Each structure stands twice: as C-alpha cells, then as structure tokens.
Amino acid sequence: MAGEAEQLRAYLEYFRDLGVYDLYRRGEPVYELEVFSAAPQLAEVVSAEPSRAVVQKTELPPAAETVSKPTPPSISLRREFSEPExxxxxxxxxxxxxxxxxxxxxxxxxxxxxxxxxxxxxxxxxxxxxxxxxxxxxxxxxxxxxxxxxxxxxxxxxxxxxxxxxxxxxxxxxxxxxxxxxxxxxxxxxxxxxxxxxxxxxxxxxxxxxxxxxxxxxxxxxxxxxxxxxxxxxxxxxxxxxxxxxxxxxxxxxxxxxxxxxxxxxxxxxxxxxxxxxxxxxxxxxxxxxxxxxxxx
Known part of the structure; x- marks a missing residue:
C-alpha cells in the first residue's frame, strides 16, 4: 500500500513539473442518469444526489416508421462534481x-x-x-x-x-x-x-x-x-x-x-x-x- 502511495505521489509530482495542477477535484459527486426509449418518444433524465432525485421528461424526435417494436432503452452515466463550498x-x-x-x-x-x-x-x-x-x-x-x-x-x-x-x-x-x-x-x-x-x-x-x-x-x-x-x-x-x-x-x-x-x-x-x-x-x-x-x- 505504501508503495502504491509513493508511486501515485511521483506521478502527480511529474505532472505538476509539466505545469498540470488541476488533478485534484473536491465536492460531492453528482450522478446524471440518462434513459432513452424510442417507443414512447420520451427521454427521462434523472439527476440523483444523496438527498434528492429529480426526473425531467423531454420530447425526442419521432421514431422511424420502420421501427415496429420498442427499442430497448440505452443508459449512460455521467459523473460531475458539485461546486465545493x-x-x-x-x-x-x-x-x-x-x-x-x-x-x-x-x-x-x-x-x-x-x-x-x-x-x-x-x-x-x-x-x-x-x-x-x-x-x-x-x-x-x-x-x-x-x-x-x-x-x-x-x-x-x-x-x-x-x-x-x-x-x-x-x-x-x-x-x-x-x-x-x-x-x-x-x-x-x-x-x-x-x-x-x-x-x-x-x-x-x-x-x-x-x-x-x-x-x-x-x-x-x-x-x-x-x-x-x-x-x-x-x-x-x-x-x-x-x-x-x-x-x-x-x-x-x-x-x-x-x-x-x-x-x-x-x-x-x-x-x-x-x-x-x-x-x-x-x-x-x-x-x-x-x-x-x-x-x-
């Protein structure tokens, strides 16, 4: 464990020697979950924090006429950071x-x-x-x-x-x-x-x-x-x-x-x-x- 910490420190010092300082992020993580489904022409975007969850629905472009059955929803997860106090x-x-x-x-x-x-x-x-x-x-x-x-x-x-x-x-x-x-x-x-x-x-x-x-x-x-x-x-x-x-x-x-x-x-x-x-x-x-x-x- 100590060896891993020393290696991490060496990497960070190397990047800072190159002028790269923005390697440290603070603040609580905010996860944004996007769920898309072509059948109902709706997308649900769920922003979840430890204390609350918000669901927003937005219209999607009409599905192509060749689609005869609902398309399985696709999910992407984005991780961002809240503004640190x-x-x-x-x-x-x-x-x-x-x-x-x-x-x-x-x-x-x-x-x-x-x-x-x-x-x-x-x-x-x-x-x-x-x-x-x-x-x-x-x-x-x-x-x-x-x-x-x-x-x-x-x-x-x-x-x-x-x-x-x-x-x-x-x-x-x-x-x-x-x-x-x-x-x-x-x-x-x-x-x-x-x-x-x-x-x-x-x-x-x-x-x-x-x-x-x-x-x-x-x-x-x-x-x-x-x-x-x-x-x-x-x-x-x-x-x-x-x-x-x-x-x-x-x-x-x-x-x-x-x-x-x-x-x-x-x-x-x-x-x-x-x-x-x-x-x-x-x-x-x-x-x-x-x-x-x-x-x-």
Whole structure:
C-alpha cells in the first residue's frame, strides 16, 4: 500500500513539473442518469444526489416508421462534481461556535497532540503530493498569551518540521525578543501545514482544508492576542480580502482573542524599510499585553 502511495505521489509530482495542477477535484459527486426509449418518444433524465432525485421528461424526435417494436432503452452515466463550498472565504469566528469549556493549562498539551495525531500523514489537499517532506504543526507554549500565525512553511521549515526556523524565523525571533518575550513563551503556527511548491501562496482549497486544524489549535491555546503575519494569514483568519494597509494599526477579533495584522518577516527581509512600521504594530500588541522591551545593558 505504501508503495502504491509513493508511486501515485511521483506521478502527480511529474505532472505538476509539466505545469498540470488541476488533478485534484473536491465536492460531492453528482450522478446524471440518462434513459432513452424510442417507443414512447420520451427521454427521462434523472439527476440523483444523496438527498434528492429529480426526473425531467423531454420530447425526442419521432421514431422511424420502420421501427415496429420498442427499442430497448440505452443508459449512460455521467459523473460531475458539485461546486465545493471549501473554496469560499469564511472568518474563523463563523467557522464553528466558540468552545463552551476552557481547558486547564495541564490539559492543553495533550489536546494539541490529539490534533497532531488526527492530522496524521495528511493527504486531504494537493499539498500532500507537491513534494512535502514534513508536516509543520506548530511550536511554542500551549498556554501562551500571544500567538503568531504565518502563511505556510518554507524550505527550512519543511525539512525541520518546525515553523519559522529559516531567515524569516530568525527575524521573527528578534521581533519577539524586542517585545520582551522569548520564542518559548509564544505559540507559532501557519495557515497551511505543508510547504506550497516554490513557496507560492496557498490555494483556497489548500488553505480552507488545513485551517480546520488551526482553528482547533487557537481554541485550545486561547491566546489573548493573535498577530497575523502578512495578508494571507489575515485573509483566512478574518475571512475577507483587504489590503494590509487597511488592516494594520487597529484591532480585529478572532475566536475571542484580539487580532493585530502586520508584515510577514519574509517581506521585511525583502523591504527592510518597513521594519519601523512593523514595530509600531508590535508596540500596539505590547501595550495590550502590558509588555515592555528588555532593558539595554
């Protein structure tokens, strides 16, 4: 079985190398059954879904005069796919009700580990077949007051299985330290847990498939403040596409936490001039959490 899975993955990677990406279809199958009978000059088309069946009758052209007895009906079956709801943007607040019971600090590590076990060797979206090495679950304190959410793993993260461990991760560590915290005191995750090929932006079907697990992580950690790193994280956490400039500098809500939006560390590496603006966003977070930058010695 494992050999067959590896062979399938190799075939999919080969097609994607050729530029063929539309190999993955989601949505419930819809079967359309066509029954034609020449004798009554009628055709019955039956569209069947799990919850309903519809029969439509349409006139057929008159049968030839040489036909003296009914012609046996011919049947064809077409398989199509309904429009997948998973391609739509929905804010985290509207994806599921907030949990009624808060877990105790001692219960949170086991609850997060249960999510990781539920993910398993995930094959729920195309990223599983796009050259992934490791699933990047999360890192940090399950009882953190502050949570950072990025876009997706890069090459270094894909190898190590931890979020933000490359150059962008080093910058994020510096940002956290400047806030008067250590990396071990915050919780870090991404919108998708597998590296998109070429570090491209995750497709909606990929992001919306994966965020079900991120939502559960947020509900378990229950941070006071979430920082969305970049527009992709903000888009899926808030369920709307808006410019980063329009989202920065003010508070948003997400699963009972206050949410701030700032630049992704990878963007700051490309445009260091924006580091001052990002620091303004982090200062807003520090004020909310009562943090002070470390004393210079």
């Amino acid at each position: 998973i391609s739509k943007l929905v804010s985290f607040d509207n994806l599921a009700p907030l949990p009624e019971v808060r877990l105790s600090p001692a219960e949170k590590p086991a609850a997060l580990e249960a999510i990781r076990e539920d993910i398993g060797d995930c094959t729920r979206c195309p990223l599983a077949y796009a050259g992934r090495h490791k699933i990047v679950f999360a890192d940090g304190d399950p009882n953190a007051r502050l949570m950072f959410v990025g876009e997706g793993p890069g090459a270094d993260e894909d190898i190590q299985g931890l979020p933000f461990v490359g150059k962008a991760g080093q910058l994020l560590n510096n940002m956290i330290n400047a806030m008067g915290l250590k990396r071990e005191q915050v919780y870090i995750a991404n919108i998708v847990k597998c590296r998109p090929p070429g570090n491209r932006v995750p497709e909606p079907v990929e992001a919306n498939t994966c965020t079900q697990f991120l939502l559960r992580q947020v509900d378990i950690v229950q941070p006071e403040v979430i920082v969305a790193l970049g527009s992709t994280a903000a888009t899926y956490l808030l369920g709307a596409k808006q410019s980063l400039s329009g989202l920065r500098g003010r508070w948003h809500g997400c699963r009972g936490a206050k949410l701030a939006v700032t630049y992704h560390p990878a963007f700051l590496l490309r445009d260091p001039r924006q580091k001052g603006e990002a620091w303004k966003d982090l200062q807003m977070v520090m004020k909310e959490l009562g943090l002070k930058p470390p004393a210079k010695g």
